[in-house]
Amino acid sequence: MKKILLFAFMLVGFVSASNAQSAPTDTTVNQLVGKYKFAEGSPVAEVTVVLENGVLMMNSQAGSSTLEKSAEDVYVITQFQGTAKFTRDENKKVTGVTILAMGYELVGTKEPVSTVAFSIKKAVLLTPVVK
Template sequence: MLGIAAFVQAQDKDSTLQDFVGKYKFPEGSVVSEVTVSVEGAGLVMGSSIGNSTLVKIGEDLFSITAYDGSAQFKRDTNKKVIGVSINAGGYALEGTKSDGIAIDKLHAVLMNRNARLMAR
């Protein structure tokens, strides 16, 4: 029984993390044009043209951007679907909207994760 409960909790956790996965686009002239959020291991990673950072959950839909001493507050619509993100990091405040290009976003996230792992070696 305990094994089944742990498995269900792990699945719930993974599906919750999947809510945040995708590409978030920012207005023209922002310090970055977009960020990509992906699942890596048991957590989330946010990547942009500036670099990558682990996201650590600190509240409901609120994460610490560890590499940049900042925060990411994800926004949901009335159907509880993640539709955007507010980022405060490095002295910048950004408001981004989630893109719906899921297949391309997942491929991009996989490539970014692979590159991040190679650079970390």
Template sequence: MKTFLFMLVMLTGAVITAQAQQTTQAKKDTTVTELIGRYTFPDGSVVEQVEVTFDSTGLNMVSDAGTSVLQKLGVDSFALVSFQGTAVFKRDENKKVKTVIIDAVGYHLEGKKEDTAAATRPVALLPDMHKQYALAPLTR
């Protein structure tokens, strides 16, 4: 009986630990996905835009200047490994990521995150495109 009770307690502890790890991983994945997207910089900046992506190597920042792995320093701050710099993501009052501040290789850049809804707006033009490429009806 003591052995059975001991095994039950151990099994319960293992299940609780596994569940806690899954919850932590889910929060981590949500934080990472909030950062993913395209950030644009003012005209005349060293780079016009950067794109934050996630792949098997982790979080990356891709631009015309090159690609760098983002190594986590804090909640929303990362080291730009390839450029010996930092990237800090700023959120609004609703905790939504709005900007990124990059300090690397002597440059200070502030970019705004593109709205994902704005990126899909050109698709709304498709219904009118049929007028330009109208096909004659088939006749027999």
């Protein structure tokens, strides 16, 4: 009985360790996160790339989709049978995305992170509550 119990605990430990090691550690994924704007008149005005529970997602008014890596800076947009190719500048900073999906080619630019929005959020979070 003790051997079975020991085996069960070891099995749980190995499964937990293997799951922890398979979590995405790619810093490239974090560089892709952000908002991308497209030209006026495009079928989609903007998309937002987010990381939800370790899964890269693309959200827009057309819907949401997971992104699965197929090559360096190229991802499959699974729910729309398309691809997203992220572009970088000479400093390797992500600057935009080209989406090929459902017969459309959309070229978008990455919006810079708003320091004003960050400052406002920080100020709100740091404001003491007086009762």
